[in-house]
Amino acid sequence: MTTLKELAKRLNISISTVSKALNDSHEISDITKKRVNNLAEELNYKPNRIAQQLKNNKTKTIGVILPTVINPFFAEVLHGIEITATNFNYDIIVCLSNESLEKEKRSIELLSNGSVDGFIIAVARESQVNGVSKHIKEAIDRKIPVLMFDRVMHDITCNKVVVDDFKSVYTATDFLINEDKRSNILLVSNIEELSVGKLRTLGYEKAIQENELTSNILKLDNVENIDETIYNYLKANKSIDAILSLDHITGIVAINMAKKLGLKIPEDLSVIGFGYEHTNLLSSPKISIIHQKAHQIGEMSVKLLLQQLNTDNYGLETTIVPSELKLGRSTK
């Protein structure tokens, strides 16, 4: 790695002159600047960023803690984060908690030693279910700004970016009842334990109650054979005329299982699921989805965090990114 020192030695001038020349300081003569720049170019000099970080006490790096990246929602959020961070000349260090509290804790602790200027976090399932937030509070106590998205914790005071979980599911349920004229709507969920799952379920229940129907929930958390379970349920409950899935998988599985049972979609059964970009390719008929603007969530998260970093105000806002009901062919 070429350093200022080396350039200085080769040119027989001082380190500080080289530094100033490279930074185009007005105190340096044009001729010296030229000499310096030429050699720097030749030796492919690049200022050592670690040294700059030490000097400035800023890393221009964001720590991103995600439960997983295999779930396309988080993958797309990460995509949004990366693009936006890059635009603002920030790097991201990514840690995957793998839904484990222990791993999440360790990652945050490790990066809290000056490695990052701030965190963007979606907490692990385990952390959320058990309500453990101490490790996140510690980062905030160390004056490292934290932004939480999607899976947030209410006892933490920080900027948050969430989806309108309650409202979007309420709207979708209402759509099934009043537009699609369905009356026996099954809610299928494998994220019942999570805050987002609970909120979504509440949205469903509110719409059901307002329309004086009965709610019907099939919980699939930790279930092995999702497909068989849905198949058997549909077989045993022929009166079901709509399915609302709270995730990006079970809706598609439901369509396949319904077809296997000879049901026509959407004539006999309407299906709405959750989805993101590119999700709709995978079912026939194309599934109607509650489209979460995952990319936008990532983008927004970075912008809010950087804003906090550059103004060092306290983060207190919760931003809601609205979802959109995107009709495919699995509803009438």
Next chain:
Amino acid sequence: MTTLKELAKRLNISISTVSKALNDSHEISDITKKRVNNLAEELNYKPNRIAQQLKNNKTKTIGVILPTVINPFFAEVLHGIEITATNFNYDIIVCLSNESLEKEKRSIELLSNGSVDGFIIAVARESQVNGVSKHIKEAIDRKIPVLMFDRVMHDITCNKVVVDDFKSVYTATDFLINEDKRSNILLVSNIEELSVGKLRTLGYEKAIQENELTSNILKLDNVENIDETIYNYLKANKSIDAILSLDHITGIVAINMAKKLGLKIPEDLSVIGFGYEHTNLLSSPKISIIHQKAHQIGEMSVKLLLQQLNTDNYGLETTIVPSELKLGRSTK
């Protein structure tokens, strides 16, 4: 941030004594160690990693450059990389090229200033199609070890981790011919332009030729309506009795379209696609896949890179991670 200096001041001892005490040096008395450790604990002291990096001229960080993370293959590789890197106490800085050469180039250049100890790269589609590799050579010239996986470039000398693209597709084709007794096998591909796509196609063609059949390729690169295209093709070519998909999407689409045409799977049509963990949930019948060990590719990549980092030998090896034909219910 608590520093050594602050601890030293509070305890009225020198900085180096504090440093040694914290590192459990034998030169320091137990009593001093105790005092130091207690205060460090109390003030939640953690050594500033940036300073350590500057001192050691090592970042313990790997730069990971991926085309995207929305494709589940790369998502799962990233997962493998993250877990393995963490195990070895390395962080990862992730950059997404978004399939753009320009972005890839910029990311590599930016991180080549001392930010990372090495790179793990899967090149962008654009870089590969145009055969542009200068930016990667530059990193290697700067003595930053590079490991390429999956999408590799043959004019670059470095450690590589690849899938057995040729062989796995050859095997799958042969299976369709000799086990499933199919004779009219359609190859469906939307990655024809990529090195992996080309290799896979060659595997298909070899098996076809060996069995004296005729090859049949439906190229879907940059096609908008994949589903309609496949539907129309199947409709116009009723003699097709098997489909081999080179990616993780079109196989599932093919199953759905075939069912729509009234074809029975696997009786009328066998289907094999590519897939990773959790892929098989999404079709009915469950799709038979060439299972790429994406997680293992990530794991292997990290291990090989770290080995190179710690022994500073030249990277010259190409490691092949074998895939596995995982039969579902879409083949006989």
Next chain:
DNA sequence: TTGTACGCGTTATCAC
């Protein structure tokens, strides 16, 4: 057993 001095690479302040 403890402390002093130096260096990692950069930048900023001050002196010449």
Next chain:
DNA sequence: GTGATAACGCGTACAA
């Protein structure tokens, strides 16, 4: 217009 010096935080060879 140029150069010397200090500082960011850490670790360590050497001196006391």
